Amino acid sequence: MESSETSVPKLEIATDPIPSSVQIKTETDRRKFLFNNQFMSDVIFLAGPDKQRIYGHKPILLSASDYFFQLFQNYTANELPVEDSDPNIFLELLRFLYYGKIELTAGNVREIYIESKKFSMEKILEAVENFLNQTIDSKNVLCKLMDNRFYEFKSIEQKCLRIICDDPFSYINQEDFTRLDRKSLGLIVTAKTICCSNDQLLGILDTWQKTNNEENVSDLRLDISSKSIVTWKKLLFFGAFSSNPISESLRFTVNKKFGVKITGIGLYYQPIDEIMKVHVFMTCHKTCVPIHVPIKIFVNQEYTF
The missing domain is CATH 1.25.40 (Serine Threonine Protein Phosphatase 5, Tetratricopeptide repeat)
Structure with a gap:
């Protein structure tokens, strides 16, 4: 399970104005430089119990977030307390709003989820969901x-x-x-x-x-x-349509420790003759007893048997 005790690296908070020597070529470049920067800042978030100062820009925030759009319609002060938010986590939310990047880790994903719910940031919740999906495997x-x-x-x-x-x-x-x-x-x-x-x-x-x-x-x-619980899965095997000669055999193996019901095998092909015979042989691995099932396949028709 995710551990809330995992240490989160302290994020460095840069507050210097934009260096005059830096050339900003794109909108993303501009937003990266404005992220938590005093330059043109018109709102200061006082984050955490220590009221750490984080700089924001209302036009960017209200255009990226419904929450801030509603908030800034009525809140005109330049300082906004967010004392119940961890400064590092709050910064990650703002980073996403500014230029679409967020650093998700096993150590911070739960807190970011909580903060995203608090501020109604649906896009970040989607990022959290995608991140968690990628961590799932058969071992965990x-x-x-x-x-x-x-x-x-x-x-x-x-x-x-x-x-x-x-x-x-x-x-x-x-x-x-x-x-x-x-x-x-x-x-x-x-x-x-x-x-x-x-x-x-x-x-x-x-x-x-x-x-x-x-x-x-x-x-x-x-x-x-x-309840009628389904205890088997369909195993449908289809040969790909091709103008090349069809292979003489199509083999597949069901590797299960328990019974599996095969509900169908689908075939579709265009033979030269109007009628062709297809022979199906099924062999039980334990007994090695073949089962011969002859059927007929007609031109340009699909069959499941």
């Missing part, structure tokens, strides 16, 4: 799902569930699984598409409750038992 997916109870980003929830539900038995013996909060557990065991049976889902629930015996999960048991 349980922690990321739990962390998302704080953020409640739908895309992160969906990504975590896809990874977990594709191979749930890789995760139930991990310590992080027993540390799952009840809501996260419920998302997993009631997922519409998960690669295990209902009985196996009840077993997963039992594993979690052994460590969390104070939790009542009777409603989750009822959901698992009564």
